[in-house]
Amino acid sequence: MDEHLLRYDKSKELVFIDCETMNLCLNRCNNVPWQIAMLKVNGDKIVDSRDIYIKWDTDIKISKEAADITRFNPKKLEEKGVSPKSAFEEVEKWLSSCDYIVGHNLLGFDVYLFRILYKEFNKVDLYRKLPRKIIDTFSIAKGIKLGLPYSSDEDLLAYQYKIYHTRKKGLKASLTALGKENKIEHDYQRLHDALVDLELNLKIWNILKWQIEI
Numbered sequence: 001m002d003e004h005l006l007r008y009d010k011s012k013e014l015v016f017i018d019c020e021t022m023n024l025c026l027n028r029c030n031n032v033p034w035q036i037a038m039l040k041v042n043g044d045k046i047v048d049s050r051d052i053y054i055k056w057d058t059d060i061k062i063s064k065e066a067a068d069i070t071r072f073n074p075k076k077l078e079e080k081g082v083s084p085k086s087a088f089e090e091v092e093k094w095l096s097s098c099d100y101i102v103g104h105n106l107l108g109f110d111v112y113l114f115r116i117l118y119k120e121f122n123k124v125d126l127y128r129k130l131p132r133k134i135i136d137t138f139s140i141a142k143g144i145k146l147g148l149p150y151s152s153d154e155d156l157l158a159y160q161y162k163i164y165h166t167r168k169k170g171l172k173a174s175l176t177a178l179g180k181e182n183k184i185e186h187d188y189q190r191l192h193d194a195l196v197d198l199e200l201n202l203k204i205w206n207i208l209k210w211q212i213e214i
Contacts, residue, residue: 006100007209010043014135015098016201017091017106018194019113020070023063026112028120032056033113034077035070036087037194038094041102044206050090051195055081070192088117095130104175104201105138107131107164131157135214137205139163141173144211152213178204 006012020035033054040048055077062072095101095114103110111131118127139160143149146168150159172181175197179186184203190196 006214012042012099013097014041014100014102015039015094016041016102016198016205017095017110018103018197018201019110020072020192020194021066021113022060023066024109026109028116030060031113032058032060032084032116034062034072034081035194036091036113037198038091039195039198039202040094040098041202046202049195050094052087052090053077053081054084054087056084084117084120088121088123091117092123092126095133096126098133100135101130101133102135102137102201102205104136104197104204106134106136107139107160108136134160135205136160136164137178137201137208138173140208140212141178141204142166142171144208145171145173150212150214156214175200175204182207 002008016039018037019033021033022031025031034056036050036052036054038050038052039046053076066072091114111134114130115124115127118124134157140150140163143159143163146163146166148163148166150156176188176191178184179188179200182204184200184207186200186203187196188200191200
């Protein structure tokens with residue numbers, strides 16, 4: 001009876017994505033992503049992954065706070081880093097071909113980093129297609145906690161933005177909070193590495209998807 005729901009549909013391709021950046025600013029003149037990780041998922045299974053380090057020709061320096069939190073390693077970036085163009089081509093290929101783009105706080109943060117990449121290579125027309133594919137687990141989790149779950153007769157993107165901007169004192173919906181309250185086993189000490197974040201994000205999504213009607 002509910003076979004049409006995403007939690008049952010193993011034919012749908014989901015791309016989980018997370019960006020690590022120089023700071024928290026959301027415009028190109030002050031910030032760029034230096035790591036972008038992606039997981040390609042069908043059903044509950046990871047079928048492919050990417051961990052992309054990006055070397056920008058820029059004077060932007062990573063903030064001390066961001067470097068400490070993300071364990072930024074300039075040597076690793078130098079060794080593994082690719083050009084922004086190479087990174088964009090890989091990201092664009094994955095995001096354009098998938099059915100859904102999943103991540104935590106995508107609508108509040110990462111989507112603006114996508115825009116930086118797409119604008120850099122004059123592909124804003126392609127960028128505009130992305131938000132309709134987004135499932136933001138931060139908004140979904142908040143909606144459940146607030147007792148305002150998504151209804152199938154709503155516009156999913158509009159619902160998620162509504163929940164994102166809804167505030168309630170004391171409500172916790174970070175990856176760490178959701179993981180620990182659901183007793184998910186994970187290496188929490190390594191969070192803020194984009195790929196490690198996504199592995200936890202997938203575990204959380206596999207719980208949330210049974211509580212929503214998408």
